[in-house]
Amino acid sequence: MMHLVPLFMAVPLAGAFLAALPNRRLPWLPDLLGNLAMTWLTVTALSMVGHSGLCAVGDWGYLGIVLRLDGLAVLMLIAINGIGLCATLFSVSYMDRYTARGRYYSLFLLMVAGMNGVVLTGDLFNLYVFMEIAAIASYALVAFGCQHEELEAAFKYAVLGSVASALILIAVAILYGLTGNLNMTAVAVRLAADTDQPATLLAVGLLLCGFALKAALVPFHAWLPDAHPSAPAPVSAMLSGVVIKALGIYVLCRLVFNVFGATAPLLLVLRTLGTVSMIVGVMLAIGQWDMKRLFAYHSISQIGYVALGIGLGTPLGIAGGLFHMVNHSVFKSLLFLNAGAVEYAAGTRDLKRLGGLRGQMPVTANTSLVASMSIAGIPPFNGFWSKLLIVMACIEAGQNWLAVAAIAVSLLTLASFLKVQRYAFFEAAKSALTGVKEVPVLMRTAMLILAALCILTSLAVLAGWREPLLIGWAADALRGGVFGGVQ
Amino acid sequence: MALLGILLFLMIIGAVIAVETRNLLSSIVCLGAIGFLLSIVFLFLGAPDLAITQLVVEILCLVILIRATIHRRVETVAGNREFVGLAVTVVMLAIVLMLAISMMAGFPSLGTSVLDRMAQAPSHFYLLQGKAQTGVTNIVTAILLDFRAYDTLGEATVLFCAVMGALAVLRRSARRRPEEGDAGDEGEGGAE
Amino acid sequence: MIYGLCLLLIVVGLYGVVTKRNVVKIVISLAIMEYGINLFLVLVGYRTHGTAPILEEGMMPETLVAQSVDPLPQALVLTSIVIGLAVLALMVALCVRLYERYGTFDVTEMKKLKG
Amino acid sequence: MSGGTHQGGMSLIVRTVTRWLKAFILLFGIYVVLYGHVSPGGGFAGGVVIACAYILLTLAEGRERTARLLSERLAAVLAVAGLLFFLGVGLAGMVGGRAFLDNFLVGDSGAEPALASGGIIELCEIAIGIIVSMSLFLAFAVLSRFRVSLGDGDETATGEGGAS
Structure with missing residues (x-):
């Protein structure tokens, strides 16, 4: 299976290049290419379960670039490509609103290729390169509508994203100077042999700032509430669902656990950032009336949960954090697709102008209910189990106050989503919305798949409540420490 | 080494002018000057590949930037924020810089590359x-x-x-x- | 000392990004940051009196190892220069489109976004 | 679209000089692309030089005349072809169980460096030259086209280019 690993980058890249070809005669070709590529990727990602190993690009071993596949990478691949498939399905009808379909799919596939590259790479500089592919594609996708707000948000996102990339590149340069290597394992070995070097601390600080910016953890979150709502709905779903994780949290965890070693101060920083994001994000979300903007603030808050769980550093905490990361990908992308469907049908996503859509858009309303209950942590749905794991982990680690904060934030989230449900779907119908119809079938399919996943992923806890299906394997990759998972 | 210092110093002066000048076109020209100096520095540092690439990329950057700004309202209207905010920013950045430089103390000194230190x-x-x-x-x-x-x-x-x-x-x-x-x-x- | 100056260059760029209110100025400041970082990478690979990592006619590889500068950071910088150019091109495109929408490059006059 | 003096290009002198210069710039760009493996330079630097040749042409002669030589459509197709070729070379390395981007064509190591001694290196170098030059030309073309489509409503345009 390992020889298939480079195809995770090559296939979406090929799709992106082909979709970018100027073509007027075959308007459906980009749709087909996008969906085919994502289907192939999803299937292959699923078939990677149970496999791990290294794959040297160009057959140079440690002298060149090494791709590494382990539990965490497979988990991320499944999340990225699965959500990506739902988003492309949704796009087929949704993108009718926009021109330049070919460029849309091209950028979308480039973003996916970039994220897959980031997840699979075992090389620091290669990480930077693929991060830039994903980041640049997402800047352009945020601006895709070319309206005032969208351009403004994209510019803000691009500036902060570039600053983050710059900080990361300085850190890579410092690490190279210290260790003479770019391979993560080699760097980790070198750093472990040569502790107490203040320059290492500088590199760690820069990397933390850079990836916290990409992950939108709280002091660095300014761009997210603008950028995520401005993009077309499937792109918002990708941005909130997987991009902030693949480019932010995932790399943060990978570096903290597998390169620098999970020392107590590092974990404390991660935990603190997580807790602050969790609380501040939900506080900011409560007052929002724009559906997508509200969801975006909740992304900050939920990413905080993930960082908190992983920052505990205990087996239960890591499992909870990773589980929540996967769950958040599913329900947050579903919520954004719901918002897109509402906007597509009703022409607005302002909660004050919506109401009573339950009757006219049953699929959207019901899937949105599922997603809302998941994010708020209502029992049968996946969000409940992962939040439970995180709270249990907090108590187990003796951090009772953090557990209280996690529960309180969960209640506030519930309140916030009750508001969404009430104003958008339940309340009496507004006269302006009488002509609204349910969205086309492919958009409904995408939402139904994600809603089913909200329930199915919660079954993962049946496999073992301490370490739900696949999550234990992924957590092993982190817990494996410096030499993490793969030899 | 002194020459390198002087070139770098010139680049920093250019950078300050590029950032602070009110006229956008002068700012772009300053950027070009910095890029050109950087190209010379690369040449001194034994990197002719980079010098060539930097030079041509610089020219292209200038063309693109000038093309984007020419015939548009280019005067910088609101140059800066209010004084207090600016002062705070400058102080913060200065602290970060000092911190970074002090942490770089243990970093291998300039001129001893990885080749000298690590046989592997x-x-x-x-x-x-x-x-x-x-x-x-x-x-x-x-x-x-x-x-x-x-x-x-x-x-x-x-x-x-x-x-x-x-x-x-x-x-x-x-x-x-x-x-x-x-x-x-x-x-x-x-x-x- | 040289490293310090290089970091100063990066910080000057960062200062411009943080304080300036003109989109083109911000792009220029980002480019300055980029230059500083590229220089930093090359400095990391520098060796006193080092030569370019090109094998001349009749030269033994061992001689090259003894006197050449580190080639790897140069390859990285080459990549980084092109990435910088790409980001610049995209951001200039955004600036131009913003100008078309607002008739100005000034961020303070762009207020469609709340918060 | 074809409005006024500033879209037709620059003065006669500039145009004449450009006509002579462009061939040399192109030639130099191609040289830099091809000889990157033995001397400084390579696909990126050479690609930018080639892009500059076309950009100079656009600035001097105007968009319409340049489009006759190299339309945006052609540039996009060429850039994509270059990328697909690079990717294809990488995938071709995988045939027969070897690695992605394996240098499967590498020649006799003892030979003196010739144009084709680097195996896939030379092929990739050329592909990169095409990708870079065409992409950058495309970026420039679309930037300048956008300016035209605006109609320069609120601007007091005085003529084209900083040089005039």
């Missing part, structure tokens, strides 16, 4: 075996297109991606009018 570093292999293994004498090219060709593929993709993005951002009409759309699109949909 991949760079040794590249220099020793580069020609025998790849058949090219420019080791930078050997790294770029053989040892780390995957990075280069990524790099070409980044460029393509940015150009696709620019094409997408600069297309004439981004949204279709509602009446052109397909069914399920009636009402006030799409009109923002």
